Amino acid sequence: MILAASLNSALGSAGLLLMLAATTFGAFSTAWAVIVGNRRVLRQAPVYAGLAFAGAVLATVMMQRALITRDFSIAYVQQVGATTTPALYNIAAMWSALEGSILLWVLVLALFTAAVAWRFHRRRDDPLVGWAMVVMFAISAFFAFVSFGPASPFAAGPPVPVGFDGPGPNPLLQNHILVMFHPPILYLGYVGFTVPFAFAIAALITGRVGEGWLMETRRWALFSWAFLTIGILLGGWWSYEVLGWGGVWAWDPVENASLMPWLTATAYIHSVLVQERRGMLRVWNLSLLVATFALTILGTFITRSGIINSVHAFGAGDVEGYLLGLFFVVVVVSLALIAWRGDRLRSPGAIDSPISREGAFLANNLLFTVFAFIILLGTLFPLFIELIQERRTVVGGPYFDRLSMPLGMLMLFLMGVAPVLPWRKASGELLRQRLYWPAWAGVAALAIAVISGAEGWAPLAAFALAGFAAGSALRQLVLATRRQGWRGFVGRANGGMVVHLGVIMIAVGLAASNSYTQSATIPLTVGVEQSWAGHTFELVRVSETVDQRASVVKAEVLLDGRRVYEPAITKYLKLGQDIGTPSVRTGFTSDVYLTLDGTLRPSPGDTSVTLRVFVKPMIMWLWIGGGLMAFGTLLAAFPNRWHRRPTDPVSAPIERSPSAPVR
């Protein structure tokens, strides 16, 4: 029996084994040390974290080496490797199929475990940190086990003849640079939520369910959330630039699987403020965090098991049983712990009025969790129908579009009202005063939309609400900078408003592009100019470039008489598949998106092609909004010089009599 196919395989497996051993041993010894109070052993936790990280890095380096050297003795390299793949896409080939993407997960998880050990090394005697490390180790051990055993990327493949060459990654994963960034960044977001989850479990175990663990993990949650956001947006961008149907979001099960934890995480980073400020909603925040973590696992299960059809599914492997098991363990253990600590989780205090900052946060939480639930329902619904009626159904984009539109509107409205609300209680007078200029901002946005020709009540309402929300966010920033100078941009509330502005840009971009996209199929002949939707199109020629990897047929189309765009159809020689590659003219207010239509592959030298054209307004707002969200998150996480003394009161007392209005 051959244990390892090659040096790459041997060292890679060894790395995974090292991680598995270090994390397993780390979990047990740290747990034991916390329980019996053995400080000497407790202090070894960072060593295990370091060893595990070293193992994960070794495995990743060996995987990359195997891919670079085209080590076809490894089954995974046979599957995704090809001698003709360009270097960049060859690096990305690691996460272009199931086993390698789990290895990426393992690497990111080991990175986070090591980072937690390093960040908290001065407090490694603290039982809270100890238990958090135990949880991190246990989850790392699980993934290391899956990657070492059932989904090993280093498994030996069947013997291949000399001169064998693999097919290379999926064609869609080797023609745009974004495949380098979208999966790793998305994984940083997914996996990052393990850290707050670990601290939440640790808080439940130690009974220190106050606000301490929350403060510790505030920035971890914030950065994970930001990575998840950017990862999702990059996925949309990739879809737009590569898939050729002119859209960014298709409500595919895998996309839904990334959106669900994002929604619960968004709810969490808002409602956490209520707990920090008022000590309330403890059970709720824990539940949101558990839900976020569990949904990342469930999402991975859904998409990797092939149980639901999706363009992203890698095909059934052996890992789905393990993932489902982990999901159930996470849910059961968390619920049991919450039930066990129920008495300590009862929080003091009460929310006095729904018209208050905390009331708005609750409404926000309601919207986001209902939204997440609807997506979960829609994603799992075909499974449910299949179970009871044994027929296939599809729940697709239009369903989600219809249900998410009212929710999106309500979210925009809330984004307008919430930032001006004070904690505890607001009066009608105060709302009239503070919402006055934001309301005019909404009117102005509506006026601009109407003047530029927008129609239909839904997008118009969305634009008005977006203007209103933007007005509120700007009001906050203006008032804060007027008082604090540049520090008025920094800190949670102010940075949060910059994030809101990004979200609003994305909402406007989505509303406009979903409502006002025009598309047409235009037959083009060389030298004849065609006009449509205010643009002119002229076919210059059809050309072909062939290399070892692929043959690319391009239609050189002169757009508006100014620049030549080259929508193409690429045939990957090893895979024999025709992949359309769109060519997009991007602008601040409108994109022109050119693809070659469908099944008819033109030949070089043809004098006519059929062009499919989309004119999509405001797509660029999505990318700018995403950048603004990332920048705002950085501002929100920026350390603030002014720390509150713990004995300072956090809010002024309110009137004792409930009937007397606060004036």
Next chain:
Amino acid sequence: MSPARSLNRSVKSLAGWGLVLATLVVLMAVGVTREPAPRTSGDRIDEISKRIACPTCDGESVYESRATASENIRAEITAQVNSGNRTDDQIIEFLADRFGGQVLLVPRATGVEALAWAIPVAVAIVAIAGLFVVFRRWRRESVAAATDADRELVDEALAAQRPPADLDSVFDGSPTASGSGEPAAVAGADGRRDDDRDDGHGEGEGR
């Protein structure tokens, strides 16, 4: 109260808000009643194909998919639209009959599939009702306010307060960051005690 501030107040009174509402209604009316561009057959084909699932690929609509089966359905839709005999909904029903119910991307509103619509509505209602119940309970609880003894305790603690020790590092956040940038000036100038003032802590007070 300075004249500028009183002007500010009166502008933001009911008259000002009336103007906001009136402009809003007028603009919406203009936008909504605007004659929409006539729907071309291309628009109709797009709209219908967005609601039909590609039968061979995974979860994509015919609009998105470039598979052969989708091209065939798209050709069928084009033929149906161009013949002009059927409405959009009739064409979709026709396709569902011809290719089977699994080509529908939107669950039907009848039978078991109606649950896909009913459950979200039910959940939303339950959630909102739940929120109402919690607020009512909180309102009842919040009647129990701080007693004078509590206040005395707080006063004593504040009086005994030492200059800030390194306790600060315990707190990662700070109220200036966590609350809002609502300046104390806005609230203070109006002569009202406003809860947002606490956001100004650490700025002028206590340090």
